[in-house]
Amino acid sequence: MSSLTRTLSRTLSRTVVRAPLSRPLPSLQPILPSLSQRRNASSKHPKGFTPPSQSDLAELRERVQDFVRREIPEEVAAATDKSNNFPADMWQKLGDAGLLGITADEDVGGLGMGYQAHCVVMEELSRASGSIALSYAAHSQLCVNQLQLNGTAEQKARFLPDLIAGRKVGALAMSESGSGSDVVSMRTRAVETEGGFLLTGSKMWITNGPDADLIIVYAKTKPDAGSKGITAFIVDTRAEGSKGFAVLRKLDKMGMRGSNTGELVFDNVFVPHSHVLGPVNGGVRVLMEGLDLERLVLSAGPLGLMQAALDVALPYAHSRKQFGTPIGQFQFIQGKLADMYTKLQASRSYTYATARAVDEDGVIRTHDCAGAILYAAERATECALDCIQILGGMGYTEDMPASRILRDAKLYEIGAGTSEVRRMVIGRAFNREYAHLSQ
């Protein structure tokens, strides 16, 4: 045991006394930085946060790789894709490993390790299975981190421990069949009634929707007020008042199969006042504030998929012989491998530099959060196509994971905002910066 780990273990025993958790400590907690070193890097981090060192992050990566070797071997990834079913016991396993509350407060069971750490976990899970990782991110970033950032102390104490332990599944529902990129045009309504609100409408493409116990749902509370009339609600799908909630259907997708995606219906679902997340009519701020960090953490998904493509292509290219020579020694194939590697490393540098600026300097730059996922997502699709080409006929079969990697990678050019919208977001950020020159 290193002296760092010993210090961290002592730190932990102090943390446990403060944290009345009803579950064993997550196995990753011993790499928390010591309390004495902590500072608050930004309003997006737990109080007392200290950025993890690069060696903490390397240790975290090794632990996630161990987890993946044990729990998400290729057979599990392939079966998840084929069956289009999320392995339900994975939530508990992710919770036991401490992976579901990477950015959340320690006193509700989180690790408080920040966004670089969350990217590390997301990258390594995606390397094993794009779809399990996507569901993971919908739970740990879109739901858990949104509650962490916007929940009251009571809401966090009530909802986060079960989500972080993997006893409950989380989701976030913003998109509707008629409003995807133009999310503010949503039609789901919430009308105030005694003790709370009644929600009516439907939501489309909701990751984890078919399994979710808790969903953060955006609805119009002042339909004529545009972006100033939307509120975020925490919907407990198992509550008495949620009888009007239903999963209309689970979607049959080309990729990310097994990350259960659903169309959801809300018919006069009662949500008590205590479940309003953030201010009434202040939902767009809740939504937009979450989007930068959501884009950043999700940009690690394509990184894992690019690494997965190299994991398949490199050994294949060096063992497959044609014309008496390993195909990896032909210059056309070498060029593809070199391009794949370079795209991965460039994308990785962009994501982690952006995450480090968030953790260490408290700087969240919209251009870079959108830029990191825009760049990585498009490169991942290219790498997956190159991987298929390197594998030749085997790449075109479902016997190898190459086609799954391609089908999963394509999602990142669409989900969590399309490539076009990301370019628009970056362009608009520049328009704001240079507005004084257009007067």
Ligand SMILES: Cc1cc2nc3c(=O)[nH]c(=O)nc-3n(C[C@H](O)[C@H](O)[C@H](O)COP(=O)(O)OP(=O)(O)OC[C@H]3O[C@@H](n4cnc5c(N)ncnc54)[C@H](O)[C@@H]3O)c2cc1C
């Ligand atoms: C697998 C999956 C999981 C998802 N998970 C979730 C989830 O958990 N929660 C959730 O709320 N949503 C989720 N979504 C929805 C996702 O965020 C939307 O699909 C996405 O924002 C795009 O919206 P849309 O599908 O309506 O496309 P549209 O908005 O109809 O866009 C269609 C095309 O038009 C382009 N376009 C639109 N507007 C412009 C413009 N102004 N300028 C230029 N081009 C434009 C788009 O880029 C795209 O190419 C998920 C989607 C998928 C596929």
